[in-house]
Amino acid sequence: MAVQLENIPMSSISIERRLHLLSLIICIMAIFMVALLFLVLRGCAGKADTHFTELTVGQLNIAGPDSVKRIIISHKMPMAPFQGEMLERSVPPGLAGMIFCAPDGDEVGGIGVSGTAKGGAALMALDYRNVPLEAIGFSTYYDENGQSAGFVIMDPPRGTVDVKKLNADDPEEVERFQAMMVQRVDLSVSNEKAGLTISDRQGNVRILIGMDENDEPSIQLLDKEGRVTQVMASEPSHKTKR
Numbered sequence: 001m002a003v004q005l006e007n008i009p010m011s012s013i014s015i016e017r018r019l020h021l022l023s024l025i026i027c028i029m030a031i032f033m034v035a036l037l038f039l040v041l042r043g044c045a046g047k048a049d050t051h052f053t054e055l056t057v058g059q060l061n062i063a064g065p066d067s068v069k070r071i072i073i074s075h076k077m078p079m080a081p082f083q084g085e086m087l088e089r090s091v092p093p094g095l096a097g098m099i100f101c102a103p104d105g106d107e108v109g110g111i112g113v114s115g116t117a118k119g120g121a122a123l124m125a126l127d128y129r130n131v132p133l134e135a136i137g138f139s140t141y142y143d144e145n146g147q148s149a150g151f152v153i154m155d156p157p158r159g160t161v162d163v164k165k166l167n168a169d170d171p172e173e174v175e176r177f178q179a180m181m182v183q184r185v186d187l188s189v190s191n192e193k194a195g196l197t198i199s200d201r202q203g204n205v206r207i208l209i210g211m212d213e214n215d216e217p218s219i220q221l222l223d224k225e226g227r228v229t230q231v232m233a234s235e236p237s238h239k240t241k242r
Contacts, residue, residue: 131157
């Protein structure tokens with residue numbers, strides 16, 4: 001039997017029309033959003049030189065196509081990635097920095113800066129490979145006593161270490177790793193004095209070259225126990241009064 005429209009209340013016809021209209025509007029909006037998203041993605045893909053005048057982030061990771069992080073910049077010095085583990089650092093508070101990583105993700109160097117009105121430091125280091133050990137380092141410091149700068153060279157690593165054991169505070173592995181931390185060369189300037197020290201493989205200073213605050217140079221040779229065995233120094237210069 002055919003349904004007569006005049007038997008249907010007008011309120012039912014109005015609701016049905018509104019539902020159809022709402023559905024149509026939703027479909028049109030969905031199509032519009034999909035088309036807009038497509039255009040945006042296409043524009044980004046075709047415009048490789050997109051740039052920002054300013055970008056504020058807490059940490060920025062730069063990675064290659066393999067997703068391995070090669071450069072990490074952070075307001076807080078990043079932990080040291082090595083052998084798939086993350087090593088804690090002993091750094092001044094408030095140290096911000098940037099680290100560089102090898103293709104396998106291991107850290108190979110970095111830069112750090114910290115400081116307050118009372119004191120601070122700026123550090124830069126390059127590491128040896130396959131061992132989380134600093135090779136060379138540059139640094140500047142300042143505090144209420146003045147400013148200083150230095151350059152150090154560490155002894156090459158003797159073997160390797162297990163980072164998982166280091167993180168687990170394995171006493172034997174920690175002791176073996178600490179034994180590798182031998183400073184061989186230290187060149188620094190502080191409080192108007194300049195000095196160069198050269199140490200043996202056990203970390204004992206054997207040669208000390210210095211220039212004091214009065215511009216008087218000296219060279220000292222030391223034995224393994226730290227006793228001075230030879231001194232070369234210039235005669236103090238005295239101005240003759242007339």
